[in-house]
Amino acid sequence: MIDFSKTLLILDGPSDIKAMKGKLQKEFSNCPQFRKAPCNGHTVTEEGYVNGIFGIINLALNQNYLNIFCVLDREKRPISATNLAKNIHNKLIKKIESSTKISKIELSEKIKIVAADRMLENWIIADLEGIKIRKKLIKINSKQELFDGKSGVKLLKQFMIVNYNKVQHAELLFKAVSIERAIKYSPSFNKFILMIESVKSNN
Numbered sequence: 467m468i469d470f471s472k473t474l475l476i477l478d479g480p481s482d483i484k485a486m487k488g489k490l491q492k493e494f495s496n497c498p499q500f501r502k503a504p505c506n507g508h509t510v511t512e513e514g515y516v517n518g519i520f521g522i523i524n525l526a527l528n529q530n531y532l533n534i535f536c537v538l539d540r541e542k543r544p545i546s547a548t549n550l551a552k553n554i555h556n557k558l559i560k561k562i563e564s565s566t567k568i569s570k571i572e573l574s575e576k577i578k579i580v581a582a583d584r585m586l587e588n589w590i591i592a593d594l595e596g597i598k599i600r601k602k603l604i605k606i607n608s609k610q611e612l613f614d615g616k617s618g619v620k621l622l623k624q625f626m627i628v629n630y631n632k633v634q635h636a637e638l639l640f641k642a643v644s645i646e647r648a649i650k651y652s653p654s655f656n657k658f659i660l661m662i663e664s665v666k667s668n669n
Contacts, residue, residue, distance in 0.1 A: 468665045471499035472532040475602040476519055478506040478640055482586050485636040486537075490662075492641050498535070508541035512550070516557045523562060523577065533665050534577045537658060539585040547583035547614070547654045555579040578661045581656035586636065588619030591625065592614035600642055603627055603635065614652050 475498040477483050483500045490497040505518040524532050540547045561574050582588055594610045608625040623630045649656040
């Protein structure tokens with residue numbers, strides 16, 4: 467069992483937080499503390515994102531969190547999800563290192579970044595078989611493919627019987643996703659799960 471008591475998860479928006487909280491609570495019977503990133507979207511630069519979350523990260527370090535995780539959407543940025551996360555991590559560590567006594571090695575161990583490719587909805591449609599359990603929402607003939615890199619919202623709308631509403635549907639659908647199946651169809655979700663599972667070795 468994973469103990470999230472010393473873990474902080476920073477996400478792009480309130481709907482993402484609601485969906486993620488519901489999913490992690492269902493899977494692990496507990497969940498991290500959550501914060502919303504002050505700025506997000508494909509127009510936000512890497513530096514802008516780092517500057518936006520800098521205060522949240524600093525406070526979390528002072529509050530002795532062992533794990534500080536950031537999940538952002540790649541959206542339409544012209545860079546891979548992997549490189550986006552790597553660039554932000556490097557810039558964030560460099561910025562924090564200059565204002566703390568914590569070593570670079572320790573900061574790198576505590577702070578991790580994952581970018582969804584391209585958004586949370588891509589992680590939901592990484593397990594179409596799982597979300598078909600929501601029979602009133604998902605078309606039975608929906609066919610699973612590798613959807614990372616494509617518009618998750620646009621595709622999810624095609625798979626749904628009703629109009630997709632993130633506030634109403636994201637948490638319900640995300641809870642139905644099988645982690646075991648989804649990590650096979652979404653490399654970015656697999657990176658997220660590996661990040662979450664790293665909590666085991668820190669508590």
